[in-house]
Structures are given as C-alpha cells and as structure tokens.
Amino acid sequence: MTDRQLAPWIAAQTAQLLQQRGHAWLLYGPSGLGQFRLAMEVAAAWLCESVGTNGACGICPSCHSLRVHTHADLCVLMPETTMLQHGWPLSEKAQTEIDDKKRKPSREIRVDAMRDAVEFSQRTSARGRGKAVLVFPAEQMNAITANALLKTLEEPPGDVKFVLATESVHQLLPTIRSRCLGHAMLWPSTAAGQHWLQAHGVPATQSAMLLRTAGGRPDDALDYFVSGREVSAWSNVVQALARGEVAFFKEWPVSQMVNTLQMVCHDAMAQLAGAQPRFIAGDDWRGRPSWTGLSGWSQALMTTRRTMDHPYNAGLMLESLVAQAKTALNSRD
Ligand SMILES: [Zn+2]
Structure with missing residues (x-):
C-alpha cells in the first residue's frame, strides 16, 4: 500500500467527526472513498497528545508510534490479509502459525483477534489518553466475532473508543449498526479528485478519464493508474x-x-x-x-x-x- 497524501475531503470529514462526541463511529460507503484512511485519522486524533480541531498533530510521540504501527493504545482489527497488505504486525501466535505453514493468512476477522481486542479494551491505557479500536472492513466479522464486539460496544469499559469502517454496510448486524453513530462517506468533487490524482503523479491529460472510469472514486482511480504502469x-x-x-x-x-x-x-x-x-x-x-x-x-x-x-x-x-x-x-x- 503506497503512502498517499491525505486528501482534502478526508481532512474535512475528520474535522467534522471530531466535533461530535461519538465513542463508536461507523463509517460507510462504497469502496474507494477512503473509509480506512478516515478511520485512521479519527483514531490518531483520539490518541494524539496535542490534538487540534482539525485532527492529530502528526508529530507527537503518539502520532509517531501510530505511524510506525506500534501504538500500544491502538488495536487494529482487520483480516490478516488486510493487515499484511497495510503493513500491520499480526499477533505473535498468528504470525508463527503462518510462518510454520500451519494455515494461510485469514481473509476474515478471526475470533482469536477479536478476543485479543476485547482483552485490549479492558486493559488500562498505556499513554493515558484512552484507547482506540479500529475495525476494517467491518463486514468481515462473522456472527461470533460480531457478537463479541457487540458486547463490548454495549458496555464499553470506559476509556475505549471504536471506529468501524465498511464498504458494505448492509452486511453488518443491525444491532452493530444501531450501537454506532453512522457517517456516510462524502464524495469528493471532480475538481478535487483530479487535483489529488495529479498530486500523485497522474498526468493532467489522464486524470479526468481515470476518475470517470473509477466512477468518481479517487483511490480506485489511482489504483488503475498504478496497475497501468505495472x-x-x-x-x-x-x-x-x-x-x-x-x-x-x-x-x-x-x-x-x-x-x-x-x-x-x-x-x-x-x-x-x-x-x-x-x-x-x-x-x-x-x-x-x-x-x-x-x-x-x-x-x-x-x-x-x-x-x-x-x-x-x-x-x-x-x-x-x-x-x-x-x-x-x-x-x-
Ligand atoms: Zn499528535
């Protein structure tokens, strides 16, 4: 996964979400609108040591450990294939099983990982600024994992906040949806999308066509461009x-x-x-x-x-x- 510059429409949505005091957000919308990135920005802001109205500062020790994927107060709950793709470490047990070829990385959020997350939410915060659990793609929870999360959402242990992101909201249990504040991902304007693509090296002559082919989703458009070069x-x-x-x-x-x-x-x-x-x-x-x-x-x-x-x-x-x-x-x- 390439390190993509924060798009202005994601920055604007981060500021908008931070104004509201949700302890469990559900970010939803079709793929390519940046829900994972937004979820990460919200979690970063919750944990940041000098957070502003627009979000995390990006330079404090908390922001730094988040960027290098070692923050003790952030639990990222994703399928193992997604963890690996985004460069997040797996639990030691999971990594050993995969290294020993006992099994392949899971495409679903595993029950073991959910148990770890529940345990995580009951621990005291390491940095004293609370804790955050990020779940993506939330539709990759099966009935067992979803119910375990639901219990924690119903009785949150105090200083933990949740941000769930999904590209397929209809697949979530209605009880999960009702426990979260919902946020529908905003579509960027064509001009903003094209500008962002150009900032990532897409020639101006191609940005309009790529964005159209991707149905107006800039992240997807950039993926096309990258695979075209490959x-x-x-x-x-x-x-x-x-x-x-x-x-x-x-x-x-x-x-x-x-x-x-x-x-x-x-x-x-x-x-x-x-x-x-x-x-x-x-x-x-x-x-x-x-x-x-x-x-x-x-x-x-x-x-x-x-x-x-x-x-x-x-x-x-x-x-x-x-x-x-x-x-x-x-x-x-
Ligand atoms: Zn910070």
Whole structure:
C-alpha cells in the first residue's frame, strides 16, 4: 500500500467527526472513498497528545508510534490479509502459525483477534489518553466475532473508543449498526479528485478519464493508474484475454486484474467510438468487438469492483474474469 497524501475531503470529514462526541463511529460507503484512511485519522486524533480541531498533530510521540504501527493504545482489527497488505504486525501466535505453514493468512476477522481486542479494551491505557479500536472492513466479522464486539460496544469499559469502517454496510448486524453513530462517506468533487490524482503523479491529460472510469472514486482511480504502469506489454495482455489464457494472469491479485480489465474495456470502447485510447496502442486490437458486448462487460466489471474485495476463491474469480473478457473481446455485431 503506497503512502498517499491525505486528501482534502478526508481532512474535512475528520474535522467534522471530531466535533461530535461519538465513542463508536461507523463509517460507510462504497469502496474507494477512503473509509480506512478516515478511520485512521479519527483514531490518531483520539490518541494524539496535542490534538487540534482539525485532527492529530502528526508529530507527537503518539502520532509517531501510530505511524510506525506500534501504538500500544491502538488495536487494529482487520483480516490478516488486510493487515499484511497495510503493513500491520499480526499477533505473535498468528504470525508463527503462518510462518510454520500451519494455515494461510485469514481473509476474515478471526475470533482469536477479536478476543485479543476485547482483552485490549479492558486493559488500562498505556499513554493515558484512552484507547482506540479500529475495525476494517467491518463486514468481515462473522456472527461470533460480531457478537463479541457487540458486547463490548454495549458496555464499553470506559476509556475505549471504536471506529468501524465498511464498504458494505448492509452486511453488518443491525444491532452493530444501531450501537454506532453512522457517517456516510462524502464524495469528493471532480475538481478535487483530479487535483489529488495529479498530486500523485497522474498526468493532467489522464486524470479526468481515470476518475470517470473509477466512477468518481479517487483511490480506485489511482489504483488503475498504478496497475497501468505495472503492465508493460499491453499487446500481450490483450491477446491473452482474447484467447482466454488464464495462465497468463496466474498470481495476479484480483484487484490489479479488475483494474487492468477496466482499462482494456475502456480503451476498446474508446477505439470503437473513434476516440483516442489511453493505455493501449491502436494496432494492439484485432477485430472490432461489438458495442453491446463491451458495454455489458463494462457493467459487469463495475459490479465486480463493488464486491471483489474479499473473494473466497481468487483462482476461480480470475478464471471467470478471463472468460468474461474473452467473450466480450470476441463479440461481433
Ligand atoms: Zn499528535
């Protein structure tokens, strides 16, 4: 996960949340709007030693230990795969089990981790500024873990605050939702989104298109841009897709795969519409896929994007994505 500059719309929402005295927040909205980042900013502000109205100071010892992921008063409750992806340490027990190949990192928030969190919330604060528990993505709690959290939310042990973030609020137990103050993530303006993308190295000529392809979600747009740079030989990618060669994409993370497919689909549609493709040179296309085939594919990819965060079987998912691409690219009017 790259270290991304705090977006102005996240900063504004941090200030807004800090004005209210919630001890349990639930941040919700579709992916790519920055709920994890906002949750982290809120937790940082709760623990900061010289917090201002706009949030954490960023330089005190508390802010420092938070940044290096060693804060004793912050408990981050995430699936192990998400912990690893964001560079957060696992519990010693979990790390040993994974190192010894007894099991793979979990895609779900584990019962063991929840037990540790409950124990954490009953301990005294190490730095004397209270404690914070951050849960993300909150929909990755199963019934057992959710109920354990619920008990703690109902009778919070005093100096602990909670911030839950989700990209799929309807999957949460209604009782969890009702115990938290809800905050719907705000959509940034197009201008602010483009400006932020450019500050992260996206050329001005591409920022508008990327943001549109990502449905107005700047984080997702930046992910596209990054995977576009990672794909060196577009002609091979397009050919492998048209032939349905799953092996070509073996080991590709699902998110990168979906980003790439969206770029291919976007450019195929641009090409058909007589517009300039952004990523893939014109001569990489063989044949002219049908508009109906491509627009159906584009819709399907957007749906996948909304639900792809935690595929239970990445291999099967990859296979079906490649099959879908093959059909679309070979469709004819
Ligand atoms: Zn601070």
